[in-house]
Amino acid sequence: MSSRPLTTALLLPPSPHTSIASTLTFWTAPLTSALARPLTLPTLLYIGVPAPFPTTPRRTTFAPAQRLLTGLYSLVYRLTPRPASAVPFDVRIVLLSPEDEAEASFGPVMSTDQLADLQEWDVLLVPRGEAGYQLQGAFLAATGSPGVHVYYVDAGVRAPAGEVDAELAGAAGEGEEHAVVAVGGTFDHLHLGHKLLLTMTAYLLTSPSAAPATNPRLIVGLTGPAMLRNKKHAEFMESWEERSTRSLEFLRGVVDVTPFESRAAEGTGRGEGGDGDEKKLLSEVPEFREEGKGAGASEERRNLHIEIVSISDPFGPTITDPTVTALVVTQETASGGAAVNAKRTEAVWPELEVAVVDLLIAHDGEKLSSTELRRQKAV
Known part of the structure; x- marks a missing residue:
């Protein structure tokens, strides 16, 4: 079965x-x-x-x-x-x-x-x-x-x-659209709020065929050990490998429109590298166009690159990669966007466009969070 x-x-x-x-x-x-x-x-x-x-x-x-x-x-x-x-x-x-x-x-x-x-x-x-x-x-x-x-x-x-x-x-x-978009988080016990945030990050990214002479990149800064020391119920925290794998699988599930039979034959296009705070998980999503639709057949097809990288501070690739042009945040982390842009201004880099996503709130006012999910496992 x-x-x-x-x-x-x-x-x-x-x-x-x-x-x-x-x-x-x-x-x-x-x-x-x-x-x-x-x-x-x-x-x-x-x-x-x-x-x-x-x-x-x-x-x-x-x-x-x-x-x-x-x-x-x-x-x-x-x-x-x-x-x-x-x-x-x-x-x-x-x-x-x-x-x-x-x-x-x-x-x-x-x-x-x-x-x-x-x-x-x-x-x-x-x-x-x-x-x-x-x-x-x-x-x-x-x-x-x-x-x-x-x-x-x-x-x-x-x-x-x-x-x-x-x-x-x-x-x-x-x-002008964005060819390189970043988002950051712990993404522990991937829940609906995480899915919303990742989906909107993918939404803000330009299509591969419209990207200006490059493959579009979606960068996920996934918190590493240095940023997890003070997390509540840390003993129930998923490993970096578990969190990155689930985040990647979800992203591919909403952006890869290759027919499932073809996708199964071609594989996942996934690669891994680094260790410690330098861990990364890389994947390519091929641009799929039906015959006679989309860009001309003679045009070179580009892939969407998904990069999940371990971060040891709140900034991650947003202050080391000048090609990033947009950052997606939640209402809770919106102030982080201002901090990132302050750092980029010091480096004489263009500021990022900061796109804000709302939080998921229940009727009782409870916010959906990984901390609460870990607390439930602890009792």
Whole structure:
């Protein structure tokens, strides 16, 4: 019997609303219905959501994208029973782009066809009603997975008409994109908040085909031993190898749209190096374009480079690598962005664009954190 988890795709319908708050309300019923299903086997759940705004350029659409994904991950957090089930449950959220917008399909944004071939799927969940049936037809027509079982969840419930979000109205626009983006953290016991942060880091990165004469790079500064000495419940901390492997596997899971059959044959493109505080984990994600789509066939294809490096101070590669142009932080670590830019100013380097991601907060005001997860293991 296969040791892989039960792979499930949940497709949410396009929102009839022009505000993120109303869109989240519309999607609450199908999400609630899907997450209420009995969990008896280790499960990998992808949630595909059609963005109610353009997803390019990435810099100008980052704010609404992070609001939408924060809202969705928050809903998942609130709807998932706590303490966490003993059955492994891995949730990942990706944005779906229209089929005719091939240039928008990179990072955590993909077409329904690409999602349909991302995994060897066991289960497809769609909302009841015409919109759900259309999603079902498009997915099943594109997937190479044999014997997908289809189940229906509750349909979306329209919210009262709301105003158009100012962020959505101003989302489109021009602007130079980022080819090298960094994020830092411990990423211990990888949870929904970490997934949101990593997803938004990937979102801010330009596509390989649009990168200016280079391979785009996503750098994760992963805290090493020197930064972990005062962590609470440190005895339950995962090793650097465990944390880096899980972070890399998640990132590849939301940015590598190579069909699963081809990906299995090509391998992971992973390499390791260094020791002690110099540890690093490297991976290349090949740019995948369908025949006749995207950039011209004669153009050189570039790979996305994911670099997970051990850091011994709060700055890491942001003050040693002048090619980094953006840093993604949380509300809690936003002050670190100012400190990084102060150091870069001293070196006469351009300041980084600092992009802020919201925290995941439950109804009771509790913040999702690795410290709390370690505390639960300690009792």
